[in-house]
Amino acid sequence: MKIELSRSALEWQAKARKYADEYLQPHEVEAELNGGCLPDDITKRNKQRAIELGFSAIDVPKSHGGLELPMVEQVAIWEQLGRVTNALSWCFSEPQEWMFEACSEEQIKNYILPMMLGEKKDCYAITESGPGSDVAGIEATASKDGDDYILNGEKWYVTSANLADFFWFQAQLPDENDDALFLVDQGTAGIEMTDNPLFSHTYAAHHPTYQFTNVRVPASQRVGESGDGMAYTRSWFRHERLMIGARSCGAAARLIEDATTFASERMVGGEPLSEKQAIQFMLADCATELWAARLMTFEAAAASDRGDDLKALHNRCSMVKLFVSEAANRIVDRVLQVFGGRGYMRENVAERFFRELRVDRIWEGTSEIQRLIIARNLLKRGLDEM
Ligand SMILES: Cc1cc2nc3c(=O)[nH]c(=O)nc-3n(C[C@H](O)[C@H](O)[C@H](O)COP(=O)(O)OP(=O)(O)OC[C@H]3O[C@@H](n4cnc5c(N)ncnc54)[C@H](O)[C@@H]3O)c2cc1C
Known part of the structure; x- marks a missing residue:
């Protein structure tokens, strides 16, 4: 079933297919029978190979050392990685282009580029038990206190939080009539994992619930400008x-x-x-x-x-x-x-x-x-x- 693709897209497709077939697929059953986990050396090898192949840099602007691939080529890659079960293709982190528009140079240096280099992993904390699908109704709050923000709220289904170094935390700012994302380091005082339910699939990345209680972060951790x-x-x-x-x-x-x-x-x-x-x-x-x-x-x-x-x-x-x-x-x-x-x-x-x-x-x-x-x-x- 062929779709007309550029030579470059076909090359990326072939590269991703070879990686999926040789590095990931042979380990699926082992992962399935071991709670989604593989031995450390295999996980490290898979991650390192993905980074060598450039997969962690496909949506990163060239100005930041990335490959800035067209979206068609990115789709051609992820289609092939999608052939693998147990989320074994999640062994590397991949910054997205919008992060370079949204984040300050300091945030890019401390969080986004380390993702591309395999040094940091992120997780996304948006969903809450109350608003659920209604993302606009998020109840978590961020309140300004001097040069800091104080974050409060409970977040559900935070995928990969058990493996992640930092959260993207979505909150409303009642004092500023706004909402915003914050970069929050895992382990900051006031963050507590309160539940870690089992789900249907068998993935090494879990989806725990987190309580944020008076978590203090510098205002420089807020992502983007007001209204964004x-x-x-x-x-x-x-x-x-x-x-x-x-x-x-x-x-x-x-x-x-x-x-x-x-x-x-x-x-x-x-x-x-x-x-x-x-x-x-x-x-x-x-x-x-x-x-x-x-x-x-x-x-x-x-x-x-x-x-x-x-x-x-x-x-x-x-x-x-x-x-x-x-x-x-x-x-x-x-x-x-x-x-x-x-x-x-x-x-x-x-x-x-x-x-x-x-x-x-x-x-x-x-x-x-x-x-x-x-x-x-x-x-x-x-x-x-x-
Ligand atoms: C395994 C897993 C991993 C996840 N990972 C993350 C993550 O990393 N970060 C994160 O922030 N979230 C994550 N989520 C949350 C996910 O995005 C939400 O589960 C999803 O958006 C639905 O919200 P809800 O579960 O509260 O369902 P609800 O909003 O309670 O919806 C229940 C049902 O009602 C329907 N419904 C709701 N509103 C309407 C409406 N207005 N009209 C018609 N039908 C409606 C829904 O379609 C659904 O069928 C994850 C969820 C799962 C299961």
């Missing part, structure tokens, strides 16, 4: 929603390939399973949905590279996230069915992706929230401007 707080969070959402699309395409491709091989080899009633029309129909639906998903994802990335209108782009990233995550869930459900009982074993890629792909319909804004964004765009701007 939610704008940066929206940039984060656009990037992540597009990359969820990319990773889901990669996962779906691997699932379809494996199911096709299995169905061709598995003998049922004296003939290959693939001869059964019921199985052929499932595989055909999977391949067709993947084709549509890939076209959407790469076109949204191309629109970003063309510099299309930001609101239209935001809407398209929502469409990508909605359609591709839901298509990938339909695909993995069919593929697991093709494998029969074997598909329900944890050593089978379909079983692991069956659990792992489910959260893509929830995090970075649920499917319902994406539908709201799309519907509001349609009603406000009309089909031609979407």
Whole structure:
């Protein structure tokens, strides 16, 4: 299933595929059976190789020593990394371009560039138990006190916080009628992990709950200018929603390939399973949905590279996230069915992706929230401007 890509995009695609196949995929079952963790030396080797290949610098501006790849090339990379289960591709951190617009030179030096170099890892603390999907209703507060801010609030599902060096902490500023992001070092007095629930997937990165009580940070830890707080969070959402699309395409491709091989080899009633029309129909639906998903994802990335209108782009990233995550869930459900009982074993890629792909319909804004964004765009701007 070929999509016309530049020579450079094809080279990155091949590089990422080789890395995924050789460094990550062989360790999936081991990770699955060990709470998502691999031996330290393997994790270090995988991280080091990813950094050598340049994956941690793909969205970093050249002016800061990065590769500044077009979004289409970034999607081509993350599509291949998405073929791997157990989030083994999260072994390196990757700064995003908006961080260089949002952060001060000091913040870039102390937090963002160390991510690119593999020296620091971040985690994102936005969601709260009360407002949930309603990001605009966040209740955590930041209050000015001399040259500092005092942060208070409880944050849920802080992915990777168990491995991270610092938080992006989203708060409202009641005294300034504003909201903002803050960079907060892990271990600052007043931060407490209050819960660490188990989730469906088996990842080394956990999603704990954190209580921030009178956490004092210098005002220099505030990110960006007044009025910019939610704008940066929206940039984060656009990037992540597009990359969820990319990773889901990669996962779906691997699932379809494996199911096709299995169905061709598995003998049922004296003939290959693939001869059964019921199985052929499932595989055909999977391949067709993947084709549509890939076209959407790469076109949204191309629109970003063309510099299309930001609101239209935001809407398209929502469409990508909605359609591709839901298509990938339909695909993995069919593929697991093709494998029969074997598909329900944890050593089978379909079983692991069956659990792992489910959260893509929830995090970075649920499917319902994406539908709201799309519907509001349609009603406000009309089909031609979407
Ligand atoms: C594994 C995991 C990791 C996560 N990692 C992070 C992280 O690193 N950082 C972070 O900040 N957050 C993270 N999240 C949080 C995630 O973004 C939220 O779970 C998600 O935005 C939904 O919020 P909620 O769980 O409170 O659901 P709720 O808002 O309570 O929604 C419950 C249901 O109601 C629906 N709903 C809500 N509002 C509306 C509406 N207006 N119209 C129609 N339907 C609606 C939702 O779609 C959903 O089906 C993570 C979540 C999970 C599960």
